[in-house]
Amino acid sequence: MLETLTTLTQPWADYYSASAWLPTAIIALHVLALFVGGGIALGADRRVLQSTPGRSEAYLAAAADLNATHSIVIAALLITILSGVALFASDVGTFWGSRVFWAKMAALVVLMLNGARMRSTEARLLTNARNTVEMAVAGPDVTAPYQTLRTHAWVSVIGWCAIVVLGVVVANI
Ligand code: HEM
Numbered sequence: 001m002l003e004t005l006t007t008l009t010q011p012w013a014d015y016y017s018a019s020a021w022l023p024t025a026i027i028a029l030h031v032l033a034l035f036v037g038g039g040i041a042l043g044a045d046r047r048v049l050q051s052t053p054g055r056s057e058a059y060l061a062a063a064a065d066l067n068a069t070h071s072i073v074i075a076a077l078l079i080t081i082l083s084g085v086a087l088f089a090s091d092v093g094t095f096w097g098s099r100v101f102w103a104k105m106a107a108l109v110v111l112m113l114n115g116a117r118m119r120s121t122e123a124r125l126l127t128n129a130r131n132t133v134e135m136a137v138a139g140p141d142v143t144a145p146y147q148t149l150r151t152h153a154w155v156s157v158i159g160w161c162a163i164v165v166l167g168v169v170v171a172n173i
Helices: 002-018 021-050 055-090 092-096 100-133 140-173
Strands: none
Touching: 002 021, 002 055, 002 100, 002 140, 021 055, 021 140, 055 092, 055 100, 100 140
16 A cells, blocks of 8 residues: 555655755645634634623524634635645655654544534524524523534634644654
């Protein structure tokens, strides 16, 4: 497997190591995309963790706000993943044997699964909040998914930070 991968990526690895601009551009793209995607995701997580909505209307607004961030975060994450694959392919032998690299990939899987579950919880919250929007005080069908969203927001904050730290370790150690 490793041998096949190394052979397949060798032309790219040769091209990459012979250029000064290519590694600079790919790393810049990787960091820029994680800065934009992670920044927007952390901002949205922070709003979920800090707000204490009362009425269903406020829960609806909070869920809609979170919903509005998804497409840009997913697009940025996709660019981070594509540029990450290009970085990985530049030196498969080194990264394949790195535990830190695989720990980073595991953290990425956790982050993405958490994101998917966050989206479904948020969709449930949106539906329930719309159905109970006339209630003065929000009931458990709204407050319970919001609590779940808070847990997901914590996992997201920790996940993003862990992946950045592991990424820097992979690049430097
Ligand atoms: C949320 C997603 C990701 C984040 C936040 C992230 C973050 C980072 C950071 C901060 C660095 C250090 C850059 C530097 O100091 O030069 C890095 C490097 C790296 N990343 Fe990622 N990364 C992500 C996804 C990926 C993916 C999906 C892959 C591979 C499939 C990947 C592969 C790499 C590699 C190989 C390096 C080392 C580059 C080098 O040694 O020059 N990353 N990443």
